[in-house]
Structures are given as structure tokens and as C-alpha cells.
Amino acid sequence: MDLPRRSVPDRLATQAAEWVARHDLGTVDPAAFEEWRGRSPAHALAFARAYAAWEKVGSGIGLDAEQGGARADLSFSRRAMMRAAGAAGLIVLAGGGMAVSRAYAWDRVETGIGETRKLRLPDGSLLALNTDSSVAWRVKGGKRILRLERGEMALEVSPKGPPLLLEGEDVKISLTSGLFNARLMPGGIDVMVLRGEARSAGQAEGSDLRPEAAGAYRMLSLTDAGPRISPASELQVAATLAWQSGEILFQDEPLSAAIGEYNRYLERKIVIADPALGAIRVGGRFTSTDPTIFFEALDATLDIQASPSDEGFLLTRKNN
Template sequence: MPASPDELRRVAQAWVARLASGEATDADAWQVAAWRARSPAHEAAFQEAARLWSRLAPALRTGGAPAPLPLRRSLANRRGLVIGASLAASVGGSLVVGRRQGWLPGLEELDADHRTGTGERRVLALPDGSRVAMNTRTSLSLRFTAEERRVLLLGGEASFAVTADPGRPFVVASAGGETQVLGTVFNILMEPGAVSVTDLEGRVEVRSSGGMQLGPGEQVSYDAAGLGPRRRVDPVAVSGWQQGLLVFRDRSIRSVVAEINRYRPGHILLLNEAAAERQVSGVFHLDRLDQVVTHLLQTAGLKARALPGDILILR
């Protein structure tokens, strides 16, 4: 049964409030795009909600979180021209902010050779016999030549099992850094502001304003400032996603929530700072993410509130 106009308005208001909050993620961007594309009625409801939300910019700048406004057709008709202009400015600004914060995909990601959606995992066989496992919301492109095998990791996470070919180096470029190998297995995770490289077998060299060689079980992260320190990690926890598992060992609830958000539609907001740094452990199936949420609720005594658009607030 098609959604009623009232239901469309409520969901559209929730989406606009989320996108204007400054905490939206790329999962939100994909979800709202899909929702708007369902029908002309969905798109019209979103546009009307955005026009009304533009009136709340002063409250948003001061950190307010007003409840969705009831729609009044007379108001929309009377101020349609002015609000329409505001909408163009606010949506344009939101797109810029969204790309900077990482919740909207960049043009390179949209034009990638290979992409996975939310919760999707895929294994690619590369032309040289190497294999790459792509995790949720991952984008990459291939640039193979007779002299070099180059992969551009544009977003997300991927694990590479590389076929040895000393005459053709295998290089993964991501966020200004490079990882080069001759024959090994390694994992690369792109996060907002940083990239983490984990060596699982063999050896790998990571370059970003300097260089560092890693052995099995070693990890390094880099950002705009260059390489961080070398550290030992649990390879099972790093590569668990390839077996459909999330493995947490003494991880903060904040980091666990961030991890869950990569795999589920919508978004989980953690608003309990006292519980955010509490350490938790566990092994969970990626197709049962609700069990992770239940574990967090029971462990930290959190309360959950569900909102439209698969948004979940934990307090």
C-alpha cells in the first residue's frame, strides 16, 4: 500500500533534520537518495520539508534540535518564492559540508570501477590473479599497466591477496599514501581523516611522508601529517568481516557504534558520553547487528529510541 501523504511528510522531515544536524553519515546520504527516488511524491515531500527546515537555520546554528514542524499549506504558498531561494543556498551548503565530513560520496567514488553498497561484501578476481575482498560501502578503481599494478582505494575497506610478480609492483593508493607489496595479504581501512594498513601475511611497505615496513600482525595508520607509530594488532579482529563477523576486544562503545554504522542503513547516535569510553568485547554476526545493539544496551545500561529513517538514539 502506498504511503499516505502524512507519513511521507513525517519521514521527509526526519530526513531533513538528520541531514541538517551536522552528524549525518554517508549511510544517511545513500538512504535519503534512495528514499527520494521511490516516487515523485517522495521527492516532493522532501523538497517541502527542506523548504520548511530552512526557516530553522538560526536554531541549528545555536545547537538546537527542534521537533519536526507541522506542515501548513498556506505558509508554504505564501512564502514559497523566498523559501525556495533559501533552500537552494542551504542544500548547496549542506552538500559541501557533507563531502568534507565524509557522509556524501565524492565524484571519484561515484565514478569508481567497483563499489559495494551498505552491508554488501564482494570478492573481485583481478587481471593478474590477485584477489580483493571489498567490505561494506567500498569504492576502488584499477590502473593496471605493463609496468605496475595500481589500485585506487577511494573509500571503505578492502583486503588484498596479491599474486607475486617482481617485475610489476602492486601498489594501493589511498588518501595521499601508498602501500606496496610483491606478494602478501594485507587489509586497508579508510576512516574519516586517517587510513589504517594491517599486514596479515608476508611484508608490506607503507609510504606517506616517510616509509615503514610491516610484518604479519603489524598495523600503521597515516593521515595528512604522515605515518603514525607501528602497533601490534589481532589479525582475527581485523579480518573478521571477511567471515561475516564483527570481533571486538576491549573496544570503546564509541568505536563499536562507529563500526556498526558502517554496516547498517540509517544511523546510530550515541548521546551518552559517560558510557562512550566504556570497554566491551564480543563476537557478532554481521547479519545480526541488532544483537550488537542489545549487547550495548545491557552492558552499559543504555536506553534506545528509534526514529524514522532507521535512526536509533542511544542514551
């Protein structure tokens, strides 16, 4: 059972983000889109805002306009149609103080739980870190190496230089200039390509696995078992946009998975008291660092209450 959106504007924001993703993926039904957008001024405004956010991602996450470049993966006609439907704008990646340290010729930056950071690297690339993340980098001797040590990041790779080598635990990926989202997963790393190309650069020493390359709107998943390439779904693209604007997006997911995702952003963790509750399907768009509205939705539609505990919040069935 899906949770209700926080409000009509929030529901429209989710729908608008999905329409933008369909435009960019080339799967949009123009008639259906025009019908949706024409339902009310609120629908048109929601799409304009979503398109403004996507324009910011498409042209880079904060680089100078000339570095954003033309998006080779997006046809002029599709881009023109989107421009006609929306207006230019900005995704805000929350900034803040930066704690950068130098150790063993590597620079490093990290975020705490619930924090995001952004930073321009020495080669001109732009890095944005999600909650509870850590990355180290080295630019030396014509080589660009970035090591994702924990968490998730968005990365705009500058065209000034050779391909950038992204390292995870025992895996390496070569990135051309472009726009990417990378997240460490148990046993490997997932890289979503929004622009450019990601190519597996090798596994552990002695591996005979062949490299694989992923282009725009593809996901490259790399583990010790080898690379796997899959299409980036509209929901995955929308979820990537969501974290970059301080939100979290669920769509028909088990409550246990939704809680696991939410807990990435919370110092005080959410615990499901009854394991049977974890299988209930939920959906919605919420603020990532404040679960208050999420709890209210659980209470109103699923009779699940959130009670404060010593370490966080406990989810239980309401007593009838």
C-alpha cells in the same frame, strides 16, 4: 562493563580466534592453550573452525592453492602444531553481483552499506571489499596500481608481476606479493600485513619523509605526517578475520566507538541520545549487519534500550 557473548559458541569462537592469532604471532603459551582446548569437545571444535578460517587467510582469500604459496613468516613447527589442533576449512567472503565500470582507463568496483564483494584482478590478485567501499585499478605497461577510494579491503597480491602500488588520498604504498588488509582512516590509510611487505612509497610532492617498511603482523599507518609502524595486535588480527566472516568484534571499547563501527554496516544508523553513555566500555562478537543481539545485550546488562526512530535506532537509559 563487557556485554555478554550471544551464546557459549560465540564466546568460544572469539577465544578460538585469539588463540589462532597467538599461534601465528608466536606468542602462544602451549600449556595454557592445551588446557583451554582440552576443557571440552566444544572448545576443540571452536579452535578447529577458527584454524580453518585462518588457513584460508594464510593461503590466500580464494586464489588457487599453488598461488597461496608457503608462508615464509610461519615456521613449520608452528604450522604443524596448528594443523594438529585444527582441520582445514574455508573463510566465506560474501560475494554477489559485481558492478564494474571502465572510466579513464581505470576499472572500478564498489559495495553498498552492509555489502561485501570479491573480485580477481587481471594480474591474478584477489580483492575483497568490505561494507561501503570503493576501489579502482589499472594494470598496464608492466605496472599494477590499486586505488582505495573509500572504505576497507582485503587483498591477496599475486606474485606474477612487480610490486603493486596501493594509493590512498595523497599517500602511496608498495606491496609485495602477500596478504594485506587496508582501510582508509581520517587523513590517511592503515595497512595490516599478514604476509609479505608493505613499504611507504612517498607522500605529497616535495615531502622529504623517508620510506618505511612493515613485514608480517605489522601495521603501516600512513598520513601526511609520515609513516608509522606498529605491531598488529591479536585483537586487530581477530577483528580482520571477523569482518571477512560477516561479524563485528569489540573488546573493552567505549560504546561510542562500538556504535561508530557498527554504523559502517547499517543503513539505519544507531544514535546515542545521552553522550554520557558513550564512555561505557563494551565487548562482544556480533553479526555486522543485524544489531538485534547487540541491542538485547545492552538491555540485559547495561539497562540501555534501543528504540526505533525515523532514521534508525536511539539508545537511551531505561527508566527505572
